Amino acid sequence: MPTPRTSGGAERFELNAGRLDLSPEDMLEMYSTMVLVRALDERIWLMNRQGKAAIVASCQGHEAAQLGAVWAMRQAPSAAYFPYYRDMALAIGLGVTPKETMLGFLAKEGERHSGARQFGLQGIRPDLKLFNNSNVVSTQIPHAVGYALGCKLSREPAAVITCFGDGGASQGDCHEGMNFAAVHKLPVIFFCENNRYAISVPLHKQMAVEHVADRAPGYGMAGVIVDGTDILATYQATQKAVQRALRGEGPTLLEAKVERYLPHTSDDDDTRYRPREEVQEARKHDPLRLFRELLLGKGILTEALDQRFQQQAKAEVNEATEFAEQAPYPEPDDFYEHVYGRV
Amino acid sequence: MPIKSVIEAVREAMYEEMTRDPRVFVLGEDVGKRGGVFLATQGFLEAFGEARVIDTPLAESAIAGIALGAALQGQRPIAEIEFADFVWPAVNQVIGEAARLRYGSRGQAHLPMVVRMPYGGGIRGGLYHSQSVEAFFAHVPGLKVVTPATPYDAKGLLKAAIRDEDPVVFLEHKKTYRLVRGEVPAEEYVLPIGVADVKREGTTLTCITYGLMLHYCLEAAQTVAQEGISVEVIDLRTVRPLDTQAILDSVRKTSRALVVYEDNKMLGVGAEVAAVIAEEAFDSLDAPVTRLAGPEVPAMPFAPTLESVFMLNPEKIAEGMRKVARY
Numbered sequence: 001m002p003t004p005r006t007s008g009g010a011e012r013f014e015l016n017a018g019r020l021d022l023s024p025e026d027m028l029e030m031y032s033t034m035v036l037v038r039a040l041d042e043r044i045w046l047m048n049r050q051g052k053a054a055i056v057a058s059c060q061g062h063e064a065a066q067l068g069a070v071w072a073m074r075q076a077p078s079a080a081y082f083p084y085y086r087d088m089a090l091a092i093g094l095g096v097t098p099k100e101t102m103l104g105f106l107a108k109e110g111e112r113h114s115g116a117r118q119f120g121l122q123g124i125r126p127d128l129k130l131f132n133n134s135n136v137v138s139t140q141i142p143h144a145v146g147y148a149l150g151c152k153l154s155r156e157p158a159a160v161i162t163c164f165g166d167g168g169a170s171q172g173d174c175h176e177g178m179n180f181a182a183v184h185k186l187p188v189i190f191f192c193e194n195n196r197y198a199i200s201v202p203l204h205k206q207m208a209v210e211h212v213a214d215r216a217p218g219y220g221m222a223g224v225i226v227d228g229t230d231i232l233a234t235y236q237a238t239q240k241a242v243q244r245a246l247r248g249e250g251p252t253l254l255e256a257k258v259e260r261y262l263p264h265t266s267d268d269d270d271t272r273y274r275p276r277e278e279v280q281e282a283r284k285h286d287p288l289r290l291f292r293e294l295l296l297g298k299g300i301l302t303e304a305l306d307q308r309f310q311q312q313a314k315a316e317v318n319e320a321t322e323f324a325e326q327a328p329y330p331e332p333d334d335f336y337e338h339v340y341g342r343v
Numbered sequence: 344m345p346i347k348s349v350i351e352a353v354r355e356a357m358y359e360e361m362t363r364d365p366r367v368f369v370l371g372e373d374v375g376k377r378g379g380v381f382l383a384t385q386g387f388l389e390a391f392g393e394a395r396v397i398d399t400p401l402a403e404s405a406i407a408g409i410a411l412g413a414a415l416q417g418q419r420p421i422a423e424i425e426f427a428d429f430v431w432p433a434v435n436q437v438i439g440e441a442a443r444l445r446y447g448s449r450g451q452a453h454l455p456m457v458v459r460m461p462y463g464g465g466i467r468g469g470l471y472h473s474q475s476v477e478a479f480f481a482h483v484p485g486l487k488v489v490t491p492a493t494p495y496d497a498k499g500l501l502k503a504a505i506r507d508e509d510p511v512v513f514l515e516h517k518k519t520y521r522l523v524r525g526e527v528p529a530e531e532y533v534l535p536i537g538v539a540d541v542k543r544e545g546t547t548l549t550c551i552t553y554g555l556m557l558h559y560c561l562e563a564a565q566t567v568a569q570e571g572i573s574v575e576v577i578d579l580r581t582v583r584p585l586d587t588q589a590i591l592d593s594v595r596k597t598s599r600a601l602v603v604y605e606d607n608k609m610l611g612v613g614a615e616v617a618a619v620i621a622e623e624a625f626d627s628l629d630a631p632v633t634r635l636a637g638p639e640v641p642a643m644p645f646a647p648t649l650e651s652v653f654m655l656n657p658e659k660i661a662e663g664m665r666k667v668a669r670y
Contacts, residue, residue, distance in 0.1 A: 080416070115449030124448035131415060133447055139440050142405050146412020146420075153368065153394060153418055172432070176405035183400065338450035339484050341508040 008214025010223035010255070013240075015233040022235070024300045030071060030231060031291055031301060032309040034063050037089045038288050039313040040098050043321060044105050044120070048266040052325070053105040055119055056266045059088045061229075061259035062193050064287030066090040068234030069161060069191055069256070076242050078151070078158035080129040082144035086193065087132070087163050091121050094128050098316050102324035109330040116330050138164050138171035141190070145177045148186040159245040161189040161238075167198025169212045178253065182219040187245030189238065190253045193228060195260035200273040213255035221251045228256025229287040232294075259285055344526040349519045352494035352527050353383050353459075356501035357421060359531070361391055364419060367505055368395035371406055371423030371459075380425055381461055381520055403429055407436035407458060411444070411510075414456040419505060427462035427476045427514065434479070441510040442485030457504045461517035463555055463605055465654045468517075469645035475554075475606035475637070480512045481583040481615075487511045487536055488583040492557040494525045496580055499534030507536065516555040523558060539586035541593065545575035547668050548599035548630075551590055551616050553579040556603045556655060563660035572668045582612045587619050594620050598629040601667045603660055608636035630670035635663040 004012040022030075041060050047053040059066065066089035073079045074094075083090050088101065103111040105120035113132065114123030122132050131147075134140060144162035151158040168174055169192055181188045192212045196203045209215065216223025222244060226237040234256055241252035259282035263270040270279070295301035347355070361367045368391075369384055375398035378385030387396045399406050403424055410420035424430045430437070437458055445453045464473030481488045489504055489511060491497040497515065504511035542557060543564055552560045557578045564574035575593050579586065594600045600620050602613035617632040635655060637643075643653045 082412075114447055117449055118447055122447070124444075124452045126451050131452070133444050133452075134440055136435065136439055139408065139435065142408025142436065143412035143415065143440070145405070146409035146414070147416045148412075149397075149409060150413040150416025150418045153413070154366075154416070173404055173408060173436075176400070176402040177408065179400055179402070180405050180409060334449070338446050338448075340445070340487075341450075341453055 006211055006214055006225065008209055008211060009217040010211055010213035010225050013224050013226040013233060013237040015230065015236055020232060020236060022232070027295060027300055030067055031295055032312070033093055034067055034089070034231070034288050034291060035309045036098065036313040036316060037063050037067070037092050039317045040092070040101060040320070041088060043317050044102070045262065045266065047105070047321070053120070054107065056105055057086045057264065058262040059086050060261040061195065061282065061287065062086060063089040064231035064291060065193055065228030065234050065256035065258050067093045068231040069238040070094050071235050072238035072242050073159060073161050075239065076159040076246060078156055080131065080144070080147050080158065080160045082131050082140040082147070082160065082162035084137070084140065084164050084168065085119070085122065085135060086165065088121060090163065091130065094130060096121070096125070096128070096130070098320035099323050102320040103327060106324045107329065108324050108327035110327055138168040138173040140164070141174050141177035144188055145181045145186060148181065148188045149184065152184070152186060157246055159187050159189065159242045161191050163191045163193060165198065166192065166194040166196060166203055166206060166212060167201070170198070170206055178219050178221070178251070181251040182221040185248060185250035188251040189241045189245060190251060192253065192255040193258050194255055195258045197260055197264070197274070199264040199268060200270070211255060213253050216253040219253070221253060223253045223255070225255045225257065228258035229285045229290055231287060231291050344528055346524050347494045347527040348521050348524050349494050349497050349515065350381055350383060350521060352498035353501055353515060354385060355527070356498045356505070357384065358387070358390070360502055360505040361387070361395065366417065366419045367421065368397065368418060369421045369423060370397040370399050370410060372399055372401055372425045374398060374423055379423060381517065383423065403433035404436050407433035408440070410456045410458070411436060411441050411454060414454040415452060419455045421457045421459060421505060424458060424460040426472050427460040428471045428474045430460055430476060437480065437486070437510070437512065438483050442483045445509065446485060453508050454510045455508050457511045457513050459513045459515065461520070462514045463516040463518060464643040464650065465518045465555065467645065467647065467650065468643065470642040473643035477514055477582050478606055478611045481612055485510070486583060487581065488514065489536055489581050490514045490553045491580055492516065492519060492554050492578055493523060494527050496534060496540070498527055499532050500536060500580065502533045503536050506533065511536070514554070518555050519558070537581045537584040537586060539589035540578045540580055541575060541589070542578045543574065543576040545573035546597060547573040548601060548664065549575045549577060549593040549597045550601045550603060550664065551577045551579065552603040553582060553612070554605060556605050559655060559657045559660050560603050562657035563664055566657065566661045567664045567668070570665070572664060574664055585615065585619070587623070590616060590619060591624050594624045595627045598627050599667050599670070600628070600632045601663055602632070602634045603655065603663070604636045605655060606637050607639050608634055609639060611636055630667050633663065633667050635660060
């Protein structure tokens with residue numbers, strides 16, 4: 001059967017259920033992680049409204065895309081991650097704990113990414129090869145490409161993923177990074193989480209093409225579109241991209257179509273630019289509900305088990321909240337440290 | 344001791360470091376077969392191969408950003424920006440990203456990377472091949488900014504920059520490349536970043552400078568010496584970190600200071616030097632701290648008659664020295 005494609009030449013990825021290599025236990029782990037991420041995200045948003053978390057960019061609506069991608073990336077012998085600011089699900093899927101996350105959003109002592117010098121989850125986790133250093137859109141894309149170049153120079157079999165929104169796809173750094181990666185056939189997955197809004201600017205004002213992935217043929221790389229509300233499809237599409245990267249066949253521009261349920265950040269008011277009916281329609285494609293229904297339908301998940309996951313998530317989020325609320329703010333003891341290394 | 348030009352010293356420094364450390368590699372426009380537009384990487388492709396001598400697309404932000412990513416992975420990249428005038432698209436990657444990465448991760452990662460750039464004018468480069476960019480980078484904590492003027496300093500400091508654990512902006516005055524020759528030891532040496540050098544001792548006044556202007560200042564000092572004015576010439580060599588101790592020690596000795604720089608005067612490196620002297624050595628001064636610098640026009644014009652108005656020269660500097668000495 002020929003691969004279905006857009007008029008721009010990108011592949012429309014469809015899940016091949018027969019080739020899905022996830023066990024029921026794997027799927028339940030993915031699902032319970034998604035339950036946890038949603039509960040954590042809702043709590044952080046609430047804590048922003050209580051004046052406790054200064055700012056948050058919610059990942060609600062993006063969870064399946066991020067978790068599907070990270071599950072596939074974890075299979076690479078070596079993987080590095082260059083996400084953007086909306087990637088909490090990716091971070092949790094990679095092993096960042098709710099406690100660590102909550103410390104970050106409350107800017108408390110013990111925060112592991114930046115020592116609470118940056119917004120929640122921003123900074124670097126060398127132990128996870130998680131590099132989320134900047135708020136400036138798409139600067140991370142050349143970093144991921146350079147990291148992949150370093151892997152190639154040191155003959156380290158690795159896959160590197162960098163995530164960005166549809167907004168980030170307009171940046172020069174996005175173009176420059178993709179072009180270089182394609183020229184050098186670097187093992188990079190350019191993961192575009194397309195929620196159709198750059199803060200308030202809709203997609204048709206950002207680009208004249210329908211799909212970000214339609215640009216891929218212009219760079220000489222694979223372009224793939226996947227339903228980012230479908231965790232299994234995103235997992236499998238990313239897995240293919242990872243395998244392509246590891247085989248030395250170069251980068252993939254993988255576009256996950258997702259929904260953004262909430263405003264751009266807690267400082268934004270999307271009622272000024274987004275009709276409520278549109279948001280209600282988006283919520284019909286809730287990745288969490290879709291995955292739940294799928295697993296219930298397959299008999300992998302039961303109502304009782306789901307209840308248990310929900311309770312566990314709530315307990316874990318409560319514990320993280322309490323822990324972070326009790327933690328002190330960092331003392332400015334090392335305020336002047338880490339500008340340069342010690343000479 | 345062998346006599347070398349500045350460009351030969353730069354080439355030797357990189358060649359030796361690439362030989363010594365397999366993690367060192369170069370990337371930039373035309374660095375491969377062409378050997379760089381100024382031939383800084385001549386012969387590198389043959390010696391080290393395509394993997395470590397990377398001809399990039401014409402995309403400065405990618406050059407800097409990819410160097411950053413490679414440094415995170417454990418490599419030690421040397422990124423070449425063909426002319427400093429072309430660095431502006433990469434400024435976000437250098438200032439916005441590289442300078443802040445160590446601080447923003449509370450020291451959990453750092454960037455051993457060098458961004459090399461030919462800068463400066465007086466070579467009929469016009470508006471877009473003559474710019475001085477040091478002040479923009481020197482403003483930023485997290486970066487080191489090195490501005491050598493002699494072959495000896497260029498080699499020793501570039502080797503130090505490549506071995507440094509933090510991002511270094513390495514500025515080579517392009518007029519010095521072939522014009523300035525000097526002794527370079529055959530044996531291995533590395534110079535410390537952040538240490539100024541007294542290039543000529545004197546007692547009447549201190550002249551603080553860097554880059555091409557060092558040579559003009561030395562020539563001017565020679566001229567006014569015949570008139571009984573003894574000028575101590577300090578070559579900053581590094582503009583961040585600034586060697587304030589060397590500046591203050593000299594000014595406290597001579598009681599007079601002239602700061603000379605090619606960049607336009609306002610908010611330039613010399614403005615910082617003057618402020619440091621005014622704050623820390625006010626009681627020692629017998630004359631106002633004086634800046635002699637480029638004019639307040641956006642860049643250096645092309646025609647020789649116009650270029651010469653922009654550029655300082657030994658005559659203009661000698662006149663500046665006389666004024667400060669006479670005050």
